[in-house]
Amino acid sequence: MTLSTLYKKHNNSRSMIFYKAKRHILPYLFQAPTIILLMLLMLLPIITVFRYSFLNNVIMNKNPIFVGLDNYKTILSDQIFWISTGNTLYFTIMSVIFHLIVGLSFALLLNSKAVNPIIRGIFRVFYITPWMFTATIVAIIWRLLLNPSGIINYILRSFNIINSNIEWFSSSATAIHALTFVNIWAGYPFYMVSLLAGLQSIPNDLYEAATMDGANELQKFWNITIPQLLPIIISIAMLDFIWTMQVFPLVWMTTGGGPIHATEMLSTYTYKLAFTKYQFSLASSSAVIILILSMSIAFFYIRHQKMRD
Amino acid sequence: MAKQKMRKWYSLTLIYIALLIGLIYSSFPVLWMFFSSIKSNTEIFSLPPKMLPKEFTLKAYESIFSNPTKIRYFINSYLVASVVTFLTLLVAILSGYSFSRYSFKLKKALNLFIISTQTVPPITLLIPYFGLIVSFKIYNTYFALIFTYLVFTLPYAILMMTGYFNSLPKELDEAVQIDGGSNFLALWRVLVPISIPGIVATGVYTFLLSWNEFLFALTLTKTTEMRTVPVGIQQLMGQHAYEWNEMMAMSILGSLPILIMYLIAQRYFLAGMTAGSVKT
Numbered sequence: 176m177t178l179s180t181l182y183k184k185h186n187n188s189r190s191m192i193f194y195k196a197k198r199h200i201l202p203y204l205f206q207a208p209t210i211i212l213l214m215l216l217m218l219l220p221i222i223t224v225f226r227y228s229f230l231n232n233v234i235m236n237k238n239p240i241f242v243g244l245d246n247y248k249t250i251l252s253d254q255i256f257w258i259s260t261g262n263t264l265y266f267t268i269m270s271v272i273f274h275l276i277v278g279l280s281f282a283l284l285l286n287s288k289a290v291n292p293i294i295r296g297i298f299r300v301f302y303i304t305p306w307m308f309t310a311t312i313v314a315i316i317w318r319l320l321l322n323p324s325g326i327i328n329y330i331l332r333s334f335n336i337i338n339s340n341i342e343w344f345s346s347s348a349t350a351i352h353a354l355t356f357v358n359i360w361a362g363y364p365f366y367m368v369s370l371l372a373g374l375q376s377i378p379n380d381l382y383e384a385a386t387m388d389g390a391n392e393l394q395k396f397w398n399i400t401i402p403q404l405l406p407i408i409i410s411i412a413m414l415d416f417i418w419t420m421q422v423f424p425l426v427w428m429t430t431g432g433g434p435i436h437a438t439e440m441l442s443t444y445t446y447k448l449a450f451t452k453y454q455f456s457l458a459s460s461s462a463v464i465i466l467i468l469s470m471s472i473a474f475f476y477i478r479h480q481k482m483r484d
Numbered sequence: 485m486a487k488q489k490m491r492k493w494y495s496l497t498l499i500y501i502a503l504l505i506g507l508i509y510s511s512f513p514v515l516w517m518f519f520s521s522i523k524s525n526t527e528i529f530s531l532p533p534k535m536l537p538k539e540f541t542l543k544a545y546e547s548i549f550s551n552p553t554k555i556r557y558f559i560n561s562y563l564v565a566s567v568v569t570f571l572t573l574l575v576a577i578l579s580g581y582s583f584s585r586y587s588f589k590l591k592k593a594l595n596l597f598i599i600s601t602q603t604v605p606p607i608t609l610l611i612p613y614f615g616l617i618v619s620f621k622i623y624n625t626y627f628a629l630i631f632t633y634l635v636f637t638l639p640y641a642i643l644m645m646t647g648y649f650n651s652l653p654k655e656l657d658e659a660v661q662i663d664g665g666s667n668f669l670a671l672w673r674v675l676v677p678i679s680i681p682g683i684v685a686t687g688v689y690t691f692l693l694s695w696n697e698f699l700f701a702l703t704l705t706k707t708t709e710m711r712t713v714p715v716g717i718q719q720l721m722g723q724h725a726y727e728w729n730e731m732m733a734m735s736i737l738g739s740l741p742i743l744i745m746y747l748i749a750q751r752y753f754l755a756g757m758t759a760g761s762v763k764t
Contacts, residue, residue, distance in 0.1 A: 198586070201667055205582035206594065208575045209642065216609075216635040217601050223612035234615050281506055289496050290503070298503055300750075301511045307742050308514070309696035311714040312735040315721065316517045319528075319728055326516060326533050360513070368754055421605040424698040428718060442607045449611050450703060462608040473603035477596065 221466070227459035234455040246460035256461065258436050259444040266355050266440065267419040271412055273359040278366025279404075285367070286374045299371075306364035314428030317357045318344065344430050347437035354438050358425060366411055373407040374400070406483055413476040417469055441465050521545070521732035528728050544733035553708050554734070557716030561695060562741075564629050564712060568694040569687050571630070572637040576686060577679075580645025581671050585657065602639045606699050609635065617704055628704045629712070633697060637690045644689070644755070648682030649675065685752035688745050695741060713738040 203210075228246055230239035250256050281302050285295050308316065320327050321343040328340045343353040377400065385395050423442040426432060432443040445465065449458035515535065520528050521544055523537040548554045582588075583595065613632055614623075622628045656678070657670035676683070698714040705711055711719065717738060720731055746753050 197667075199588070202582040202586035202588040202591070205578045205586075209579040209598075209638065210594070212575065212634055212638060213597065213601065216632065217597075217604065220609045220612035220616065221604070223615065224608055227611065227615070234618070280502075281510075284499065284502055284506060287499055289492075289499055298507065301507055303746075304511050304514050307746060308735070308739050309698070309714055309742075311698055311717050312739060315717060315731055315735055316513050318721075319520060319732070320513055320516060322529070324529050329531070329533050360509070364510075417603045421607065423607065424714070427698075427702075428721070442605070445607050446610075446699075449614070455611060455615070459611050462605070462611055465605050466608040469603055469605050469608075470600070473600055476603065477599055480599070 224459050224462055224466075227456055228463050230456055232454065232456050233459070235453050239456070242456075246456050247464075249457055250461050250464065255436055255439060255444060256441075259439045259441050262351060262436075262438060263420055263422075263440045263442075265351065266358065266422065266438075267416055269355045270358045270362060270419045271415050273355075274362050274366050274415055275408065275412060277359060277363040279370055279408075281363065281367045282370035282374055283400075285371055302367060303364045305361050306368075308361070310361065310424035311428050313357065313361045314425050317353075317360075318429060321353055321357075345434055347434045350430050350434060350438045354426060354429060357429070358419070358422065361425070362415065362419070365415070369407055369411050370404060373404045377403045406479075409479055410476070410483070413472060413479065417472050417476065420465075420469060420472075441468075517732050517735060521729055521736050523729055525727060525729045544727075544729040545737075547730060548733055548737065554716065554720075556709055557711055557713045558737070560626075560709075560711060561713040561738075564626060564633070565691050565694040565741075567626075567630050568633045568637055569690045572634060572641045572690045573683060573687055575634075575638060576641035576645045577671070577676065577683070579642045580649050581675065583642070583646040584649035585654065598639045598642055601635070606636070610699060610703055613700070614703060623704065624706045624710050626710070629697075629701060632700050632704065633694045636697075637693050640693070641686045641690055644686045645679075645682060648679055648686075651682075652678065681752065684749060685755040688749055688752050689755075692742055692745070 227233045229241055229243060231242045231245075233239045285299050285302065287295075305313070319325060322328075323340045323342045327343075328337070331337045332340070341349060343349050381399050381403070382395055385399060390398070421442055422440055423446065426438055426440050426443050427446075430438040432439040432447065441461070442465070445458050445461040448454045448461060519535055519537060522540055522542065524539060524541055524543065527538060583591065609632075617623050617628050617632075622631075652675065657667075657674050659674075696714065697712070698718075701712045701715045702718070705715070708719070713734075717731065717734055720727070720734060
């Protein structure tokens with residue numbers, strides 16, 4: 176039976192109507208588990224957190240009453256909230272900048288044609304290693320390395336860079352920088368892998384044409400490599416910004432937000448409000464503020480992704 | 485000519501020096517962790533510090549394997565991550581198939597919703613989750629973890645599966661439908677078998693995400709027999725602040741599934757890593 180006769184047969188029978196109805200309903204049937212799960216796990220909690228934020232101490236209090244914007248007023252007039260916001264911004268911006276610098280440098284090294292591809296492959300395996308370790312393990316590794324009597328202090332002292340052991344994570348002068356440094360180490364492989372894939376997709380004739388025109392390596396880098404990578408750079412930097420803003424395990428496992436709020440982030444601030452102070456309503460309004468911050472950056476990320484499509 | 489050769493040699497040396505600096509930066513911390521796990525605890529901070537142990541010992545590993553509480557952390561992690569991976573793949577294959585093969589009214593809206601869920605901060609969800617999970621009486625159960633982990637595994641898995649199905653020609657499954665097979669049959673018998681690479685990549689990434697999860701596991705479970713590896717490591721830190729070799733051994737064991745997956749399926753592994761950013 177040929178296709179056209181088959182279609183004709185279908186057209187003449189009731190099965191075509193069934194077929195059309197099926198084409199309308201089926202996609203939703205396939206999506207049903209996703210829709211139900213996301214309603215339960217995303218929509219319901221977000222509605223709940225908004226509701227919590229307008230009540231007085233929920234969860235602990237059996238019959239909470241509506242208090243309007245009081246919780247938001249309390250949060251926004253809390254000095255520690257603003258310290259946390261400042262720390263989060265510093266940590267996030269520095270992490271994103273250095274992730275990009277380290278990730279791009281490593282990607283360029285691994286893409287350099289002068290080196291044997293097999294050797295580059297071996298280096299690539301090692302360069303990705305930080306990404307193999309989850310944040311809690313990253314925290315523990317660096318607590319060992321940055322221990323006052325640990326190896327980093329020993330090396331710095333033997334080169335006379337410092338003359339006494341530094342308590343990297345427990346001194347308020349160094350804690351946030353140590354934390355940012357560790358986060359840069361943990362996060363650059365994501366940039367490196369993405370940018371390496373991007374570098375490999377730049378057509379070679381662009382470089383050849385530039386060489387014919389007498390461009391040097393630096394000119395090629397600024398006029399070909401960077402513009403070609405820019406869409407990827409913008410994507411990953413925005414995604415990284417959103418993710419880094421949400422940092423929790425690394426801080427929790429190294430400094431816990433201390434010493435005296437020196438490394439307090441919006442996430443640890445909110446977590447402590449909820450689970451050490453049991454102020455669930457205040458925590459909810461802080462969580463809503465974080466959500467709004469994240470979503471406003473996410474808005475630009477999604478718009479950028481759509482433009483790339 | 486000689487000058488040019490000289491310059492080439494010079495730049496190659498510079499590249500190799502840079503490569504070596506990168507190697508130390510990326511791998512030294514990990515090597516230090518590994519060698520600390522096979523040292524005795526007193527040797528770790530001995531002066532002058534040495535990378536290789538004077539006295540090789542597996543004591544740290546032995547003490548983990550002889551401790552039922554610590555073994556339980558691993559069982560919990562494997563169990564939760566496996567179930568989450570299975571459920572995620574099931575839901576994501578259905579959803580990805582629908583996104584890839586049908587056009588429907590709410591397609592764009594649903595797709596946008598899924599992309600934006602990737603950016604919702606976990607801490608925002610945690611507080612209502614805690615309230616809801618306590619009121620549904622599933623606090624401190626596997627169910628609480630499995631259920632909530634789906635919120636961050638599903639969006640990635642759906643986007644990855646949709647992308648993979650999109651790369652396969654539509655004629656494949658249409659042929660099955662014309663032969664009288666149902667759509668479900670087309671998916672199950674034709675698309676799923678040839679999508680194994682995509683499913684493996686998605687599964688590996690899902691497993692990794694749930695294996696690494698910390699915040700929900702810390703908050704939604706309470707007793708030691710419900711803790712997963714990342715929380716277990718944190719507990720170890722509080723209890724024996726000075727058993728560094730054991731903490732390092734625990735970290736090595738806790739990273740083992742990821743290291744193995746990476747070494748076996750490097751390509752699939754990296755596919756998940758770049759899923760959100762690079763369009764292929």
